[in-house]
Amino acid sequence: DAGITQSPRHKVTETGTPVTLRCHQTENHRYMYWYRQDPGHGLRLIHYSYGVKDTDKGEVSDGYSVSRSKTEDFLLTLESATSSQTSVYFCAIRAQGNQPQHFGDGTRLSIL
Amino acid sequence: AQSVSQHNHHVILSEAASLELGCNYSYGGTVNLFWYVQYPGQHLQLLLKYFSGDPLVKGIKGFEAEFIKSKFSFNLRKPSVQWSDTAEYFCAVGTGGFKTIFGAGTRLFVKA
Numbered sequence: 001d002a003g004i005t006q007s008p009r010h011k012v013t014e015t016g017t018p019v020t021l022r023c024h025q026t027e028n029h030r031y032m033y034w035y036r037q038d039p040g041h042g043l044r045l046i047h048y049s050y051g052v053k054d055t056d057k058g059e060v061s062d063g064y065s066v067s068r069s070k071t072e073d074f075l076l077t078l079e080s081a082t083s084s085q086t087s088v089y090f091c092a093i094r095a096q097g098n099q100p101q102h103f104g105d106g107t108r109l110s111i112l
Numbered sequence: 113a114q115s116v117s118q119h120n121h122h123v124i125l126s127e128a129a130s131l132e133l134g135c136n137y138s139y140g141g142t143v144n145l146f147w148y149v150q151y152p153g154q155h156l157q158l159l160l161k162y163f164s165g166d167p168l169v170k171g172i173k174g175f176e177a178e179f180i181k182s183k184f185s186f187n188l189r190k191p192s193v194q195w196s197d198t199a200e201y202f203c204a205v206g207t208g209g210f211k212t213i214f215g216a217g218t219r220l221f222v223k224a
Binding site for chain 2: 031040041042043045048050056058090092094098100101102103104105106
């Protein structure tokens with residue numbers, strides 16, 4: 001499996017609190033992605049990065065921000081968590097534009 | 113807009129039955145095609161991929177898929193399923209850009 005570590009793996013927090021999820025890779029891949037997975041919706045792209053400090057929005061970016069200050073780390077921040085952001089979050093990496101993505105183990109986030 | 117459609121949301125089969133999961137995409141240019149599998153509680157894993165050449169692609173665990181360009185389809189097949197194939201299956205399409213478009217997934221349950 002590709003060297004991808006997501007932390008934390010599980011988190012429970014309250015509405016209105018800030019939350020940061022971390023994705024760390026050891027593959028030196030250029031592209032990194034954050035998805036959320038919800039029943040009936042499959043995978044939805046939140047944000048992605050195509051290089052250090054180069055990020056862009058996906059289809060469900062409202063309420064989320066990201067940062068990539070190093071090749072190996074891609075952070076996803078919920079500035080003020082809401083219950084609708086309860087989900088499983090997956091990080092993925094990809095070496096080049098036409099290669100498959102490889103996924104981390106996911107973070108299960110519950111917002112009460 | 114580019115999209116990926118998986119026709120069956122839930123499929124129930126008995127062991128040894130044959131499997132075919134449908135996938136259609138909407139994009140007129142060159143595509144890279146993928147099938148991923150997600151076992152319960154795990155992350156997505158690549159089953160197989162198509163970039164070019166022979167439209168019949170063989171993947172891991174006895175799965176195969178056929179790319180039919182005229183139908184914009186990339187259906188997944190397995191001649192004889194096992195209980196251990198119970199999982200969710202995602203079709204995905206890359207168009208050479210930064211993003212990969214995922215279908216909503218098909219949940220397969222195999223009865224022992």
